[in-house]
Amino acid sequence: MIYKRSSALFAEAEKVIPGGVNSPVRAFKGVGGTPIFVKEAKGAYLYDEDGNRLIDYINSWGPMILGHAHEPVVNAVIEKAKKGTSFGMPTEIETQIAELAVSMVPNIDKIRFVNSGTEACMSAVRLARGFTGKDKIIKFAGCYHGHSDSFLIQAGSGASTFGTPNSPGVTKGTAKDTLLAKYNDIENVKALIQANKNEIACIIIEPVAGNMGCIPPVNGFLEGLRELCDANNILLVFDEVMTGFRLAKGGAQELFNINADIVCFGKVIGGGLPVGAFAARNEIMNYLAPLGPVYQAGTLSGNPLAMAAGLSMLNELNNDAEVFNRLKEKTAYLHEGIAKVLTQNNITHTINRLGSMISVHFDEEQVIDFDTAAKGNNEKFKKFFHGMLNAGVYIAPSAFETWFITDALSYDDLDFTISAVNTVSKTL
Ligand code: KE4
Numbered sequence: 021m022i023y024k025r026s027s028a029l030f031a032e033a034e035k036v037i038p039g040g041v042n043s044p045v046r047a048f049k050g051v052g053g054t055p056i057f058v059k060e061a062k063g064a065y066l067y068d069e070d071g072n073r074l075i076d077y078i079n080s081w082g083p084m085i086l087g088h089a090h091e092p093v094v095n096a097v098i099e100k101a102k103k104g105t106s107f108g109m110p111t112e113i114e115t116q117i118a119e120l121a122v123s124m125v126p127n128i129d130k131i132r133f134v135n136s137g138t139e140a141c142m143s144a145v146r147l148a149r150g151f152t153g154k155d156k157i158i159k160f161a162g163c164y165h166g167h168s169d170s171f172l173i174q175a176g177s178g179a180s181t182f183g184t185p186n187s188p189g190v191t192k193g194t195a196k197d198t199l200l201a202k203y204n205d206i207e208n209v210k211a212l213i214q215a216n217k218n219e220i221a222c223i224i225i226e227p228v229a230g231n232m233g234c235i236p237p238v239n240g241f242l243e244g245l246r247e248l249c250d251a252n253n254i255l256l257v258f259d260e261v262m263t264g265f266r267l268a269k270g271g272a273q274e275l276f277n278i279n280a281d282i283v284c285f286g287k288v289i290g291g292g293l294p295v296g297a298f299a300a301r302n303e304i305m306n307y308l309a310p311l312g313p314v315y316q317a318g319t320l321s322g323n324p325l326a327m328a329a330g331l332s333m334l335n336e337l338n339n340d341a342e343v344f345n346r347l348k349e350k351t352a353y354l355h356e357g358i359a360k361v362l363t364q365n366n367i368t369h370t371i372n373r374l375g376s377m378i379s380v381h382f383d384e385e386q387v388i389d390f391d392t393a394a395k396g397n398n399e400k401f402k403k404f405f406h407g408m409l410n411a412g413v414y415i416a417p418s419a420f421e422t423w424f425i426t427d428a429l430s431y432d433d434l435d436f437t438i439s440a441v442n443t444v445s446k447t448l
Contacts, residue, residue, distance in 0.1 A: 021410045025069040026057040050418035051405040061088035063428035066414055074414040075433050077423040082230075082262050082287035085347070085376070086336055087428025093291045093332045100328035106320055114322040117331040121289070121299065124269045124338055127279040131299035132308060133322040137261035137286025138166025140296035141224065143316045144282045145170055147298070148222035148255040150314035151307050156216055158223040158254075160203040162232035162390030162420075165224055165259050165284075173198040203229055203389040204237060206244035213252055222282070223249060224257040227272035230422040231262075232393040233379035234372040242278045249281070255304070261286035261296070262422070265337055267375040268344055275375070291333030293326040343427055347376035350434060351425045354378065357438030365445040368397075376425035379416075380404075382448075393420060400448050407444030413437050 033040035041047045041055065048055045057069040064087055066074040079085065086093075100113075118131050134140050145157055145168075157170060165171040167187075173195050174186035185195045199216060202208045203225075213220060223245055229235035249256040258280035264271040265288040273280055282304060286296040299305070309315045320326070337343055355373045358380060362369045370381045381387045382397040382404070401419040408415050413436070415423055 021072050021412070022070050023054065023056060023068070023072075027054050029057045029069060030054045045418060045421070048417050050420070051402045053406060055417075056409070056414070063087040063089070064426055064430070064433050072412065074409070074412055075429070075437060076426070077413065077415045077437075078421075079424045079426045080287075080292060081421075082266065082424045083290060083292045083333075084426055084428075085266055085288050085424070086333070086343075087426050088292075090291075090333075090336070090428075092336055093329050096328040096332035097293070097325060100324050103324070105325045106323040108319060111322070111324050111327070113324055113327045113331060117327050117334060120331065120334050120338065121285075121297070124265070124334065125283065125299065126270045126273050127301065128283060128299035129302040130305035131285075131297050132305070132316065133327070134296040134298070134316075134318050135294045135320055135326075136166065136296045137259075137284065138168055138296070139318065140261065140284040140286055140298045141165035141171065141257075141259055142168035144257050144259075144284050144298040145222060145224060146316065147300075147304065147307060147314050148257060148282060150312075151304050152221040152253065152255060154219055154221040156197045156199055156219045157221055158199045158201050158209065158212055160201050160225055160229070160390075162203055162235075162393060163224075163226045163229055163259070164231035165226075166261075169194045170198050173200060202391075203232075203235060204241050205389065206241055206248075209245065209248060213248060213254070218253075220252065220254050222255040222257045224259055226259045226262065227276065227278070227280075228263050228267065228374050228377060230377055232390050232420050233381055233387055233396075234374060234377040234422040235387060235389065235393070236372065236374040237276070238388065242276050246278055255281040257282045257284065259284045262377070263375075265289060265334065266347075266377070266424075269338060288333060288337075289330050290326055291329035293329040294320070295326045295330045344375070346427055347425055350427075350429055350431070351376045351378050353431065354425070354434050354437065357434065358441050361438060361442035362445050365442070365448075367400075367445045367448055377422045378425065379422050381419070403448055404444060407447055408440055411440035411444060413440050 030040050039047050059069050060067050066076045169190045172187040172190050199212050260271045264285040268274040282300040284298045307314050370383045382400040387393045
């Protein structure tokens with residue numbers, strides 16, 4: 021594959037945008053080389069600036085679950101744009117998408133729209149702190165909830181596991197209120213709660229982790245968190261920015277039949293436009309301004325253009341009884357095909373999958389948390405990434421990301437992908 025124009029465009033971008041990108045993961049730092057510039061996309065395919073066609077397994081990191089430029093979504097945006105794009109005043113369409121989301125997702129009475137997953141998770145934590153009157157939060161190593169200060173925390177030194185900033189600009193004062201736990205380790209969570217009695221406002225978790233590769237919860241883990249939260253007056257916050265409207269209509273709450281206290285959304289809910297949201301039962305959501313004391317706001321929150329895209333997307337998913345099964349079956353087919361050819365080529369690997377989320381790890385052992393994900397052979401992953409890219413298949417440019425399956429993928433696309441894995445794995 022030739023990437024001359026992408027390279028030239030990247031050189032120009034670097035002069036006026038930090039690192040040439042508006043979000044770091046796009047810069048290919050995790051795999052080397054220069055990022056691909058996309059010209060346009062349709063269905064399961066990206067068309068880059070050098071005229072290459074790539075089968076897309078990122079789909080804008082999740083939103084394009086029905087494929088790029090999905091007609092009903094595009095038409096809804098075009099029609100809405102003709103009537104104005106934002107007013108900073110209430111519009112009927114906000115109520116329409118809110119009613120639809122509340123009807124699709126269990127255990128929520130109200131929803132507040134924002135402009136990103138970061139904003140949704142940041143606001144959810146503030147609401148949890150305001151509602152409980154407690155300051156500390158528990159997050160999990162390897163889980164990503166956006167770039168709000170409270171989340172940019174790595175494991176603290178020593179047994180205290182108090183957070184320490186993993187980015188300059190995050191203060192020690194902020195970090196001390198973030199406790200870091202191990203994903204899939206309920207005893208570790210229990211110990212943290214014991215060591216911080218009556219100080220923890222919420223536990224925030226990706227119910228299926230997608231930011232250290234795809235890591236499903238082990239049996240009983242989410243149920244254990246629910247019990248610990250109930251016993252200690254702690255709110256359970258599900259960050260469903262990735263899993264929401266992807267694993268099922270009702271997301272992970274429906275799939276695992278577990279009730280979270282606050283649920284965060286992003287990606288799919290916006291149909292490719294900037295939308296995040298957080299939702300809960302009335303008792304909690306009524307704590308939000310202008311009803312209650314917890315402040316949260318946004319100029320473009322609920323703007324009609326983004327709402328038009330999101331409403332169209334949610335309607336498509338809500339009206340198609342088979343879409344989540346099709347996504348699940350396509351992902352299982354891909355899993356089986358990739359596993360078969362990697363095994364035939366004696367490549368040590370493990371594949372994690374749930375619903376339409378999947379990740380390939382060049383790991384000796386099962387990947388169940390950040391530590392085991394970090395043991396993956398990153399050099400092998402880099403070669404794998406570039407080999408697949410040259411074969412015309414675009415996967416996540418990082419070993420710590422998930423592949424996102426779109427319903428626009430045909431079984432021919434999946435077979436093409438499996439064949440590419442077979443060819444590439446002979447070079448690893
Ligand atoms: P945004 O602020 O990027 O819309 O959402 C933050 C976020 C929150 N929660 C989860 C579970 C997420 O996965 C994300 C964002 N995901 C990354 C991909 N792993 C977005 C890609 C990027 O940062 O450019």
